[in-house]
Amino acid sequence: MTDNKSGVLVVVEVEDSQPIDLGLEMLALARRLTGIMGGTVTAVAFGTGLETTGETLTAYGADQVLLNDNEIFTNFHAEAWLPDLSKIITEVEPALVLIGHSESGTDLAPRLAFRLDVDVATGCESIDIVNGRPHMTRSCFGGLAREVITFTKTPALATIRSKSQQALVPDMKRSAEIKHVSSILDVNAIRTRVVNRDREKAVGVQMESAKVVIGGGLGLGGPEGFKTLNEIAELVDGAVGASRAACDLDWCPRSYQIGLSGRTVAPELYIAVGISGASHHMAGCGNSKTIVSVNSDPKAEIFKSSRFGIVGNSQEIMPALAEEIRKLKA
Amino acid sequence: MKIVVCVKQIQNPEIPAAQFRIDEEAKVLIPVSGLSPVLSPFDEQAVEAALRIRDRAEEGADIEITIVTIAPKGARAAIKAALALGADNAVLLNEPTFDGGGGYVTARNLAETIRAIGDVDLILTGRQAADGDAGVVGLGIAEILDIPAITFARNVQTADGVVTVQRVLQDGIETVEADLPALVTISNELGKVRNASMRETMRAAKKPVKEWTPEDIGLDETQVGSSATRYELERLYIPVNEIECEFISGDTPAEIAATLAQHMREENLI
Ligand SMILES: Cc1cc2nc3c(=O)[nH]c(=O)nc-3n(C[C@H](O)[C@H](O)[C@H](O)COP(=O)(O)OP(=O)(O)OC[C@H]3O[C@@H](n4cnc5c(N)ncnc54)[C@H](O)[C@@H]3O)c2cc1C
Ligand SMILES: Cc1cc2nc3c(=O)[nH]c(=O)nc-3n(C[C@H](O)[C@H](O)[C@H](O)COP(=O)(O)OP(=O)(O)OC[C@H]3O[C@@H](n4cnc5c(N)ncnc54)[C@H](O)[C@@H]3O)c2cc1C
Numbered sequence: 092m093t094d095n096k097s098g099v100l101v102v103v104e105v106e107d108s109q110p111i112d113l114g115l116e117m118l119a120l121a122r123r124l125t126g127i128m129g130g131t132v133t134a135v136a137f138g139t140g141l142e143t144t145g146e147t148l149t150a151y152g153a154d155q156v157l158l159n160d161n162e163i164f165t166n167f168h169a170e171a172w173l174p175d176l177s178k179i180i181t182e183v184e185p186a187l188v189l190i191g192h193s194e195s196g197t198d199l200a201p202r203l204a205f206r207l208d209v210d211v212a213t214g215c216e217s218i219d220i221v222n223g224r225p226h227m228t229r230s231c232f233g234g235l236a237r238e239v240i241t242f243t244k245t246p247a248l249a250t251i252r253s254k255s256q257q258a259l260v261p262d263m264k265r266s267a268e269i270k271h272v273s274s275i276l277d278v279n280a281i282r283t284r285v286v287n288r289d290r291e292k293a294v295g296v297q298m299e300s301a302k303v304v305i306g307g308g309l310g311l312g313g314p315e316g317f318k319t320l321n322e323i324a325e326l327v328d329g330a331v332g333a334s335r336a337a338c339d340l341d342w343c344p345r346s347y348q349i350g351l352s353g354r355t356v357a358p359e360l361y362i363a364v365g366i367s368g369a370s371h372h373m374a375g376c377g378n379s380k381t382i383v384s385v386n387s388d389p390k391a392e393i394f395k396s397s398r399f400g401i402v403g404n405s406q407e408i409m410p411a412l413a414e415e416i417r418k419l420k421a
Numbered sequence: 422m423k424i425v426v427c428v429k430q431i432q433n434p435e436i437p438a439a440q441f442r443i444d445e446e447a448k449v450l451i452p453v454s455g456l457s458p459v460l461s462p463f464d465e466q467a468v469e470a471a472l473r474i475r476d477r478a479e480e481g482a483d484i485e486i487t488i489v490t491i492a493p494k495g496a497r498a499a500i501k502a503a504l505a506l507g508a509d510n511a512v513l514l515n516e517p518t519f520d521g522g523g524g525y526v527t528a529r530n531l532a533e534t535i536r537a538i539g540d541v542d543l544i545l546t547g548r549q550a551a552d553g554d555a556g557v558v559g560l561g562i563a564e565i566l567d568i569p570a571i572t573f574a575r576n577v578q579t580a581d582g583v584v585t586v587q588r589v590l591q592d593g594i595e596t597v598e599a600d601l602p603a604l605v606t607i608s609n610e611l612g613k614v615r616n617a618s619m620r621e622t623m624r625a626a627k628k629p630v631k632e633w634t635p636e637d638i639g640l641d642e643t644q645v646g647s648s649a650t651r652y653e654l655e656r657l658y659i660p661v662n663e664i665e666c667e668f669i670s671g672d673t674p675a676e677i678a679a680t681l682a683q684h685m686r687e688e689n690l691i
Contacts, residue, residue, distance in 0.1 A: 170569070193591075194590060194591045197556055197572075198560075198572045198573075201524075201556065201557040201559075201560035201561060201564075202560050202563075202564055202570070204525075204557070204561075205525075205528070205560065205561045205564035205565060206564055210523065210524065210525050210651055210652060211524070211557055213554075213555050213556055213557060214554065214555075221655075226655055229554075230554065231552065231553055231554050231555075231657075232434070232441065232450070232552055232554070233434045233551060233552075233554065235438055235441045235659065236441070236443055236657060236658065236659050236660075237656075237657070237658055237659075237660050238654060238656065238657050239654075239655040239656040239657075240652060240653065240654055240655060241652075241653045241655055242651055242652060242653070243651045243652075243653065244651050282568075282569035282599050282600065282603075283569045283570075283571055283597050283598070283599045284597065284598050284599065285595055285596070285597050286585075286596045286597065286598055287595060287596040288590075288593070288594075288595040288596075289593045289594050289595065290590060290592050290593035291592045291593050293592060302690060303685075303690055326691075327685070327690060327691055335609070339609075345589070345610065346591055346592040346593070351554065352548070352549075352608070352609060354591065359688065359690060360685065360688065360690055369435070370438055371434075377662065381688070383681065383684075392437070392438060394666045395663045395664075395666070396662060396663070396664065397664070397666045398664060398666065398667065399666065399667050399668075399669055399681070399684065400666045400667070400668045400669065401668070401669050401677055401681065402668060402670075403674060403677060404674075407674040408674050408677060408678060410674075411673075411674040411675045411677070411678035411679075412678040412681060412682060414675070414678070415675070415678045415679045415681075415682035416682050416685070416691055418682075419682055419683075419686055419691055420691065
């Protein structure tokens with residue numbers, strides 16, 4: 092590359108004043124990449140109550156932290172983020188910008204790319220440096236294929252899938268330059284108005300951080316099937332997810348959806364119950380350490396990605412499993 | 422009101438994994454023979470969203486729904502499907518020079534097409550194409566045209582020059598509005614797409630389809646398709662992740678469940 096852009100800038104999302112795991116995972120990736128191509132790791136966080144955020148981001152790998160602590164950034168709103176973020180990227184001149192492939196990241200990154208007149212690779216699983224350039228690997232064709240792409244213009248933008256990277260062990264002895272930036276946002280320039288926001292209060296263990304996730308599909312036979320899954324999840328401090336087909340039928344809340352157009356999980360154990368194993372679903376759980384599946388069809392595709400398989404009726408197997416776990420815990 | 426729906430024609434995204442083929446050397450998809458291409462599912466729902474706006478409009482309201490697609494020469498399936506659902510007319514960019522553009526070029530070419538159509542109030546796209554899975558083209562069009570964009574819609578309504586969208590969040594719904602002209606990307610939560618009626622299917626063949634060249638949208642050949650792309654495909658492959666599955670068997674569900682629970686305990690998960 093003939094330009095002088097270098098290093099990696101990571102946009103870290105903050106929730107309740109804490110950086111989300113995906114942000115910390117991206118910092119680890121940024122450290123590895125700057126180790127190969129040189130340059131520094133800049134972490135950028137927008138939000139409110141960011142008093143300790145700088146230290147946290149430093150411990151997880153940032154060399155420089157830019158905090159935009161402002162009431163306006165309490166809730167994500169792409170149009171509010173864009174002017175400041177574009178300005179920061181133009182000033183820092185990174186070779187690569189990492190953004191989480193999250194609800195907000197997928198809304199933000201393409202806009203940012205076009206505003207900066209550069210390109211974005213969405214949903215990346217890994218990035219390597221070849222001849223000084225980022226080669227980004229992303230899933231396409233509904234998870235059936237992978238493409239490795241590069242861009243001719245810099246900076247390259249990439250959104251990174253949750254759990255595709257592992258955060259570093261925090262090192263409290265690291266030091267970094269922590270700076271507060273002031274916002275240039277003109278609120279009158281925001282053209283989209285949020286008139287109402289209705290989020291379900293999350294109860295129990297979050298899917299992304301659970302050690303055990305139990306996913307239910309059409310093979311559960313109906314919404315009652317999810318009751319048993321919830322019971323088991325509670326016994327093992329796990330979380331319940333679902334296939335899109337089950338969500339579409341309102342057998343469970345939509346927030347349960349795992350997959351290409353849903354959430355990404357990578358627990359120690361994923362139990363897929365009555366799920367056929369479509370690539371679109373596996374795109375959200377394929378990185379789980381162990382997959383166990385329960386399916387009445389011995390030829391179900393899901394068994395090809397499963398370490399253990401149970402051929403049987405979910406309505407018999409799952410209540411029995413709940414019972415056996417209860418016995419073991421007694 | 423003028424609505425433009427951008428649609429992409431793709432191979433059926435729900436084929437079994439075993440049928441899916443890639444030519445790794447040429448870095449292209451090998452189409453499954455005998456399988457007809459389809460309208461990308463989210464784009465089909467974008468057409469449905471436009472039709473619902475028209476259904477709800479007052480009697481006599483003038484709502485024109487135009488389909489725009491960049492597709493290889495001869496590719497008519499997507500346009501036909503969209504017109505049969507009830508769209509009024511279409512613009513097809515199918516010169517070979519349009520082939521091979523990435524997200525940036527596709528968005529730019531579609532934005533110029535929309536400009537050339539003129540006076541468009543609402544643009545609808547899918548949340549992502551079900552082959553590239555990128556989710557960039559819609560937002561790109563909005564940025565280029567400098568209009569507001571709202572993503573992941575499950576419901577789109579218009580009234581008095583304002584579009585009101587129910588947006589799908591990971592754990593809920595938010596209602597967002599913007600003044601027209603605006604762009605909205607449609608998510609699968611929009612729900613079922615109507616069946617093409619016999620009447621519309623018959624009429625579809627007679628609906629106007631314009632075929633535009635780069636010149637028609639004010640661009641030259643270096644600004645369209647692969648010659649304008651800033652994207653390099655280094656590799657395309659099918660990941661192999663098949664693992665040996667060990668089947669847990671037993672005489673009763675309880676016996677099978679006990680074995681699984683035991684495994685879980687050994688792994689410290691109970
Ligand atoms: C663009 C696109 C994006 C998509 N995004 C997603 C996504 O994000 N997430 C997602 O999950 N899907 C997604 N899908 C849908 C996906 O392709 C599949 O259609 C869906 O995952 C199937 O859900 P399922 O496995 O529950 O249902 P099915 O495929 O119908 O499978 C049901 C399974 O249950 C088994 N079964 C039946 N009865 C029993 C029983 N009594 N006991 C045990 N097993 C039984 C059957 O053998 C079968 O294997 C997407 C599709 C497209 C085109
Ligand atoms: C195997 C493979 C090889 C590729 N090779 C190259 C390459 O060599 N060079 C290159 O520049 N790009 C290449 N691409 C293209 C690129 O990866 C994406 O296709 C591009 O970024 C657009 O993303 P998408 O198709 O996922 O559309 P998305 O951004 O996901 O599309 C969102 C929405 O935009 C609209 N839309 C998208 N495409 C069209 C269209 N053609 N017509 C009308 N509306 C549309 C639809 O409403 C769609 O729902 C390749 C893609 C694949 C899968």
